[in-house]
Amino acid sequence: MGASYWDYYVPYQEDLGAALEELRHREFRAGDYFWVRGDDRLPEEERRPRPSTLDELWADEWTQHSGTHSILDVFHVQREDEEPEACAVQQVTAEEARRATGSERLTREHVPAVQDLARERWYGRCAVLHDNHGTPQEIYFWGWSGD
Template identity: 40%
Template sequence: MGASGWDYLVPFAGSVATTLERLRADVFAAGDYYTPRGEDHPKPATEEELWSDEWVQESMTHSILDVFEVGSGDPTGFEALGKTFEVTEAECERIFGTPRATPADLARGFDALEPLLTMRGVGRHVVGYADGRPDQVLFFGYSGD
């Protein structure tokens, strides 16, 4: 099948970790992810059930569900898998012309930020600021087999 790019623009929920947790719950509840067994197979009742499937472990979900936590440091290498890493101020400056993204910047989405991706199964995120306060978070990445 190949890897799939994904991005999600969501309201900031107090912290990036909490925002990620809520987004993952929403995506799972909506069933908005790939399962290698196809649409005819019922979706699992829990994430634990989803990830217990060896096919899912191999192929991933092609969604934010492939990212489990907020990482820190370098978004490259095996230890980065399953984590999302913040877009740095320098990266923001290079892409958007400002060290802090605005909601208008985030609306540009995946295409503007795709060059920051390092490998499958590693996400990135950027916080958008309105009136000097965190307002939205854009999570983006690509994952899957």
């Protein structure tokens, strides 16, 4: 199947980890993810209903291998000083924002300029987006995942 690109906008909150967790739960409840066991390319007898919890989803060996091709494939926001790791989200640094856009305060208009900062599979990025007055308005999450 190959990796899938995903992106989401959520209202701003100071705690990026809490924003990620809320987004993950929202998308899980909405069923807006690839469920490998429900794939209609599988014979009917091999298909399974969607899991009822995130823990149940990730306990499935097929999901662990194939992912969900969504925000569900990343589990936490890393600190700026941590090395990038699989299944995590890293916030765009001020230096990266400056290099990509000429500004440290990103807006929605800057999104196309920073999207290439998520190049690796199973790795996400996030950026706080501001209004024209410099007030944080949204958090943008994006990345690639799935096999």
